[in-house]
Amino acid sequence: MAATTSLLLPKLFKFQNPKSVHAYSAKFTCSSSITTQTQSAKQDLLSLIADQDRGLKTQNDPEKRSQIVEAIDAMAALAAGSVTTGDSLSATWRLLWTTEKEQLFIIEKAYLFGTQAGDVLQVIDVQNRTLNNVITFPPDGVFFVRSNIEIASSQRVNFRFTSAVLRGKNWEFPLPPFGQGWFDTVYLDDDIRVVKDIRGDYLVVDRAPYTWKERV
Template sequence: MATCLLLPIPSKPQNSNPNSPKHSHTKITCSSSLTAQSQSAKRHLLSLISDQDRGLKTQRDPPKRASIVEAIDALALLGGNDTVTTGASLSATWRMLWTTEKEQLFIVENARLFGTAAGDVLQVIDVENKTLNNVITFPPHGVFFVRSVIEIASPQRVNFRFTSAVLRGKNWEIPLPPFGQGWFETVYLDDEIRVVKDIRGDYLLPLWEQNVLFIRANATHGNQLSELIVLKLYCYKFFGTKAVFTEI
């Protein structure tokens, strides 16, 4: 995934006089300086959310929320409004680090009422195939899976529409109807994180999850073709691998 932080270079020279001083070195310096500022701003933002329990603590601490939003705005400003964040680099599996989305936080906080705890909260985006899947895991067997379709609306905005949802446990499932549509803007994107603002003014900060494989496979059960999803592949350096499967 590429970082989109370099300053644009004009296609034509601004001064055709060969004796005029050249500015290319200055441009490179500015670009390097901007990248350094962005990395510093990103580290500051990650530090602010590091103890926020994915946003649960932030809900009860308005000053902290304001500080985090201020850091997000500063990082977005460094990224630039003309930066394209809806290209191929958006296609990935992302793991939520922090959010202000009340629905997600409600599920994460109250999973204990069902005798479990929320695991990873994942967002799987495929720009080419125009799909976005939200996944909340409840190890070892549970999952809340929401499918949606997407449409690129601008260099930073993606429209989405929910198409189906299912809450599944070990031996049970509850299908849920589609329940809305909207848009989100990725205001910052690099090869590690995204920073997202949505139609309701909520924020989401996910990490590009290199160790998560989201694989679609087909398996025949009698005359029915089922879609199998590998939610997560846990890699243990010395103990082999362990996969968690759920059938959608």
């Protein structure tokens, strides 16, 4: 019986290499630390932009802009090497903050047309290689710019504008396409996306609670 018990022991108890256990523990701790840093940086960024009226206030506050850009750079460093141009990029994204002067101008001056800007959206479909930039003017107005996209790398997307239109309830005014460029999604998760583009502008968006589709 003693011999039988002795033979079974190695099968019942698998002794691990201490070095292997240490390596796994170190890897887990490192991964956990990076996740904690990322969440902290994300909350820092969201707190900084929370009261900036989508970037309108930041235009006249260079110190605040610098703080926000530093927070974005910190997130980009933590996400370095990640892939942000896959299927998870496809979504209806809603503007939280930007430095893009054209968008901010339209948001700010919407009152001149007797309205105000609603959600500002970016609708991306990676599979169909399309991107629509959309500014809504509730209840019926919308300005959107259509573009085609091409995945250039793990973080970069090239785009070319194809058409634009300003549309009301019973009318629309087409505009010619105007330009091309690229943007890098420097951070992407289930909640937000952070972008830097060819002109050095920044964009922070979240996943909208709805899917926007162009009215035909």
